[in-house]
Amino acid sequence: MTTTEWVTDIALVLIVFRQLREGRLDHKTFLLPLAIVAFVGYSYLDSVPTAGNDLVLIGALTLVGAALGIAGGIYTRIRTLDGDLLIKAGVVSAVLWIAGMGARMGFQTWVEHGGGADDVARFSLAHHITSGQAWVTAFVLMAITEVVTRVATIYVRSRAVRTAPTRTVLGTTV
Numbered sequence: 001m002t003t004t005e006w007v008t009d010i011a012l013v014l015i016v017f018r019q020l021r022e023g024r025l026d027h028k029t030f031l032l033p034l035a036i037v038a039f040v041g042y043s044y045l046d047s048v049p050t051a052g053n054d055l056v057l058i059g060a061l062t063l064v065g066a067a068l069g070i071a072g073g074i075y076t077r078i079r080t081l082d083g084d085l086l087i088k089a090g091v092v093s094a095v096l097w098i099a100g101m102g103a104r105m106g107f108q109t110w111v112e113h114g115g116g117a118d119d120v121a122r123f124s125l126a127h128h129i130t131s132g133q134a135w136v137t138a139f140v141l142m143a144i145t146e147v148v149t150r151v152a153t154i155y156v157r158s159r160a161v162r163t164a165p166t167r168t169v170l171g172t173t174v
Contacts, residue, residue, distance in 0.1 A: 004043070005108070008036060008039070008040055009101060009104065009105045011036055012033065012036055012037075012101050012143070012147070013097070013098060013101045013102070015032065015033050015036075015097075016072075016089050016093065016094050016097040016098065017094075019076065019087060019088060019089035019093075019094075020088070020089050020094060021088070022077075022086050022087065022088035023086065023087060023088075024084050024085070024086060024087075025078065025084075025085035025086060025087040025154075025158055029087060029151075029154070030151050030154075030155065033147045033150075033151055034147065034148070034151060036147070037143060037144045037147045037148065040140060040143060040144065041140065041144055044136055044137075044140045045137060045140055045141075046133075047133065047137075048137055049130060049131050049133050049134040049137060051130040051131075052128035052129055052130040053127055053128040053129055054129055054130055054131070054134035054137075057127075057129050057134055057135070057138045058134065058137050058138040058141060060138070061138040061139060061141065061142040062138070062141045062142055062145050064100075064142055065100065065141065065142035065143060065144070065145035065146035065149070066145045066146070066149045068096050068097070068099070068100040068146045068149075068150075069100075069145060069146040069147065069148065069149030069150035069151075069152075069153065070149050070150070070153050071092070071093075071096050072089075072092075072093045072096045072097050072100075072146070072150045072153075073093075073149065073150045073151070073152070073153025073154045073157065074093075074153060074157075075089075075090045075092040075093035075096070076088070076089050076090060076093045076150075076153075076154055076157075077089075077090055078154065078157050078158050078161045079161065080161060080162065085158050085161060085162060087154065087158075097146075097150070100142070100143070100146045101143070101146075104139045104142065104143060107139065108139070120135070
């Protein structure tokens with residue numbers, strides 16, 4: 001992995017750590033992760049291989065990214081306080097985020113430095129995956145999809161929280 005890849009992957013992992021402490025939901029909550037994955041997409045998505053079962057691999061990992069992102073967004077607490085929206089990533093959200101980001105980092109490290117290249121080559125041959133670019137595209141789209149779906153889920157939930165009527169129970173606003 002290059003220094004840029006390490007920095008990008010670690011930055012994506014650190015985003016969720018920033019949200020482990022409750023903080024104000026603002027434009028940075030959405031723009032920072034989207035800017036990082038825009039950079040990743042620009043840097044690594046030169047082409048989308050379509051031969052053999054490349055699209056099956058790409059589609060499968062993209063769906064995994066979507067599932068992780070939506071679940072992570074659902075398990076992020078959003079509440080209002082004095083007219084502000086507050087956000088806090090729950091334990092499940094953090095675990096899902098780190099699992100998704102960590103799996104990609106681990107896979108790449110295993111392939112490049114841990115002897116996994118031969119195993120991946122055998123798997124690719126047996127399953128008609130035609131190039132290393134298919135793996136790159138699949139993992140990049142998994143990351144982009146995880147980030148975009150998590151941010152979108154948080155956005156939709158924040159709109160619902162903001163517009164939800166408040167009610168008073170025993171003198172306390174809920």
